[in-house]
Amino acid sequence: MLTSSKPELELARLTTRQQLAVALRVLEQNGVADNTAGHVTLREPGTNTWWSNPWNYEWASIRASDLIRLDANGQVLEGHTDPSRFLDVHFLIYEARPEINCVVHNHPFYTCLYSSLDQPLLMLDQQSCLFFEDYVIYNEYKGLVQGSDNSRAVVEALGSKRTALLKTHGLVTAAEELDAAVFQAVYLERTARLSWEASQHPAFKPEEGQMNVEVARRTRDAFRARKPPVIQLNWEGWARYVLRQTPDVLD
Numbered sequence: 001m002l003t004s005s006k007p008e009l010e011l012a013r014l015t016t017r018q019q020l021a022v023a024l025r026v027l028e029q030n031g032v033a034d035n036t037a038g039h040v041t042l043r044e045p046g047t048n049t050w051w052s053n054p055w056n057y058e059w060a061s062i063r064a065s066d067l068i069r070l071d072a073n074g075q076v077l078e079g080h081t082d083p084s085r086f087l088d089v090h091f092l093i094y095e096a097r098p099e100i101n102c103v104v105h106n107h108p109f110y111t112c113l114y115s116s117l118d119q120p121l122l123m124l125d126q127q128s129c130l131f132f133e134d135y136v137i138y139n140e141y142k143g144l145v146q147g148s149d150n151s152r153a154v155v156e157a158l159g160s161k162r163t164a165l166l167k168t169h170g171l172v173t174a175a176e177e178l179d180a181a182v183f184q185a186v187y188l189e190r191t192a193r194l195s196w197e198a199s200q201h202p203a204f205k206p207e208e209g210q211m212n213v214e215v216a217r218r219t220r221d222a223f224r225a226r227k228p229p230v231i232q233l234n235w236e237g238w239a240r241y242v243l244r245q246t247p248d249v250l251d
Contacts, residue, residue, distance in 0.1 A: 011239055014250070016044050020051045021064040021249050023182050026238040028059035030186040031108055034170075038106030039084040041070075042178055043094070045101075048072050050090070054081030063251045088151035093174050096155055100174045102181035107170035110193035115167045122195040123211040127187045129219035131163060132211075135188075139167040163188060179235035186234075 011019065020042045027033055027040070036058055041050040051067050053059065068079030072094070074087055090103045114121075118139050121131055138157045154172060158164045163173040163184055171188050175181035198204045211219070223230060242249055 010243060011236065015064070016042060017051050017067050017069075018064045018250050019178055020053075020067055021062055022239050022242050023178055024053055024059045024062045025242045025246060025249050026182055026235075027104070027106070027185060029242070030238070031110075031189050032104070032106050032185045033059040034107040038104075038170075039087060039090070040104045040181075041087065041090045041094075041102065043101040044069065048094075049077060050094075052083060052087065052090075054079075055084050057081070063249055065251055089154050089172060092151050092155045093158070093172075097160075097174070099176055101176055102178045103172065103174045104181050104185040105170065105172045106185070108185075108189040108192070110196055111165065111171050111189050112168065114192040114196040114199075115165050115169070117196075117199070118167055119195075119199070121165070121191050122198055122206060122209070123216045124191075124194045124198060124209065125211075126219050128191040128194065129211060129216040130184065130187055130223050131191060132216040132220045134161050134220060135163040135165055136161055137167060138164045165192075180231050182238070183231045183234055 014022070020040065023042070024040060036056050039053055041052045043050050048071070050070050052070055053062060054066055054068060057066055066081055068081055068083055069077045070083060070087070071077055072091055074083060074091065076083060089105065093100055093103050115137070118137065120137070121128060121135065123129055123132055136157050136159065138154055140153065154164060154166070158172065158174070162175060163171065165171060165188070171185060173181055173184040173188060175184060198209060226232060
C-alpha cells in the first residue's frame with residue numbers, strides 16, 4: 001500500500017493501469033460517470049496501446065485489475081474483461097492527433113442538459129475559461145457513436161481543439177496528459193451546470209455576466225502553461241482522496 005504523504009510521490013509510483021483506475025474513480029466522484037456507460041483510454045507510454053475500462057463495470061467500483069490493454073484495432077492484449085464496443089472515436093482521435101494520450105467520453109447530467117440548448121458555454125468563472133475558444137459544439141447526433149462514420153464526424157468536428165460538447169449526448173475531451181483530460185471532463189460538467197443555472201435565471205444577461213474576453217483568454221493560457229499548476233494540483237488532490245478512501249482501487 002502507498003503510504004507517502006506527498007501525492008506527487010504516490011502517483012509517480014503507480015503503473016499506467018493504476019493511474020487510469022484512480023482517474024475513473026475521480027471522474028465518478030465528480031459527476032462525470034453514467035452508471036456503466038462511458039469510456040476512458042490512456043496510452044501506455046512509448047507505445048500504440050491503450051488501457052481502458054471494461055464494458056459493464058461501474059466506475060465507482062473499478063479496480064486496476066479490471067482494466068484491459070488494447071491495440072489500435074481494439075483487440076485485447078492484456079486483461080480478462082470485455083472492452084467497450086464504442087471506442088472507435090478514441091482510436092480515430094489518436095490516429096489524427098498523435099500528441100494525444102488520453103480521451104474521455106461520457107454523458108454527465110448537466111453536460112447533456114445544457115447541450116440540448118445548442119448554445120455556447122458561458123464563461124462565468126476562471127475554470128470555465130479553460131474552454132474559451134478551445135471546444136466545439138457537435139449538434140449532428142446520429143445515434144450511438146459506434147462505427148467509423150459517426151466517430152469520424154465527431155473527430156473532424158473536434159479538429160485541433162481539446163473538447164467537444166455533443167448535443168443531447170455528452171462530452172468527448174482529449175489531452176496530452178491524464179491529469180488534463182480528467183480536469184477538462186470534470187470542469188466541463190461544472191461549466192455546463194453553471195451555464196444552465198445562469199441561463200434559467202430571469203435576471204441573467206450574458207453580455208454582462210461573463211468574463212471579459214481578454215481575461216478569459218489569458219486565464220485559459222495560464223491553465224495550459226500550468227502557471228500556476230492548477231491542473232496538477234487538482235489531480236493530485238482528487239487522487240490522494242481516492243487512494244486514502246478506497247485503496248482497493250490499486251488491486
